[in-house]
Amino acid sequence: MKADYKQAAKTAGDYYDSADADAFYAAIWGGEDIHVGLYERDGEDIAEASARTVRHMASKLDLAPGTRVIDIGAGYGGAARYLARKTGAQVTCLNLSEKENARNRKLTAQQGLADKIEVVHGVFEDIPFPDDSFDVVWSQEALLHSGDRRRVLKEVSRVLRPGGDFIFTDPMQADDIDDASAYQSIYKRIHLPDMESIGAYRAMLKDLGFETIEIEVLTHQLRNHYARVREELKARRHALEDRISPEYAGRMLDGLKHWVEGADAGQLAWGVLHFRKR
Numbered sequence: 001m002k003a004d005y006k007q008a009a010k011t012a013g014d015y016y017d018s019a020d021a022d023a024f025y026a027a028i029w030g031g032e033d034i035h036v037g038l039y040e041r042d043g044e045d046i047a048e049a050s051a052r053t054v055r056h057m058a059s060k061l062d063l064a065p066g067t068r069v070i071d072i073g074a075g076y077g078g079a080a081r082y083l084a085r086k087t088g089a090q091v092t093c094l095n096l097s098e099k100e101n102a103r104n105r106k107l108t109a110q111q112g113l114a115d116k117i118e119v120v121h122g123v124f125e126d127i128p129f130p131d132d133s134f135d136v137v138w139s140q141e142a143l144l145h146s147g148d149r150r151r152v153l154k155e156v157s158r159v160l161r162p163g164g165d166f167i168f169t170d171p172m173q174a175d176d177i178d179d180a181s182a183y184q185s186i187y188k189r190i191h192l193p194d195m196e197s198i199g200a201y202r203a204m205l206k207d208l209g210f211e212t213i214e215i216e217v218l219t220h221q222l223r224n225h226y227a228r229v230r231e232e233l234k235a236r237r238h239a240l241e242d243r244i245s246p247e248y249a250g251r252m253l254d255g256l257k258h259w260v261e262g263a264d265a266g267q268l269a270w271g272v273l274h275f276r277k278r
């Protein structure tokens with residue numbers, strides 16, 4: 001699997017660059033964020049709940065003008081714009097989708113933040129920056145796409161300065177399920193070879209010399225989120241038919257159902273994971 005990280009990156013790039021995916025994420029999430037939201041009530045707006053996740057993560061960090069942040073797998077750059085606007089941090093968005101990067105640059109310029117945000121095309125298995133370049137590495141719902149997560153974590157460690165923070169969210173498998181076959185239907189439907197668990201991330205990061213600051217387990221929000229996205233896509237798929245193909249929408253509805261069922265079966269995990277490089 002490890003030698004395949006370039007293949008996994010290509011698969012992710014082709015997927016996020018596709019017209020269907022671009023239209024789906026922009027239309028359903030609102031064009032800024034594409035990650036799990038924090039919901040405070042049923043039926044809440046997806047963009048609102050997703051923006052709340054960014055604010056919640058940011059509240060755990062000490063960010064100030066000039067703090068150097070890199071968001072790995074940055075999507076449309078919604079988190080970067082929030083961090084730059086609210087704290088004055090200098091944010092680098094690293095992402096392999098040219099389509100998303102183009103939208104990111106456009107939104108960043110429109111919002112007058114081009115002097116604070118740099119959008120770089122690249123993969124997080126080979127972060128194109130020297131050692132100790134950043135005070136914070138940030139990531140949301142991106143590491144699951146990697147074919148070699150240990151390599152990504154090594155890269156995170158390399159580009160972080162000693163004492164720097166690594167904060168991320170990622171859909172994961174539950175720690176206490178040893179039966180790999182339990183995941184096969186989920187992985188097959190979501191086109192992933194596997195996912196990490198909280199325990200596996202902790203162990204790998206400990207090996208790399210990271211201290212655990214906080215593990216906030218919020219798996220119910222993963223369930224809320226995928227159910228909410230499914231509901232929204234179901235309600236709007238016909239209205240969006242000129243932008244999102246019926247085949248894509250059908251496959252997505254099916255995949256989302258598996259996420260919800262996996263969460264209900266206790267097979268999945270999600271939360272905010274915060275580590276510090278010693």
Ligand SMILES: C[S@@+](CC[C@H](N)C(=O)[O-])C[C@H]1O[C@@H](n2cnc3c(N)ncnc32)[C@H](O)[C@@H]1O
Pocket residue numbers: 008009012013016032033034035072073074075076077078079094095096097100122123124125139140141142143145146
């Ligand atoms: C679900 S989206 C999340 C985007 C963004 N973090 C957010 O929360 O809005 C996953 C992102 O990971 C990016 N990605 C996947 N594999 C990557 C890799 N190997 N290197 C860099 N980015 C990658 C995709 O291009 C996509 O932008």
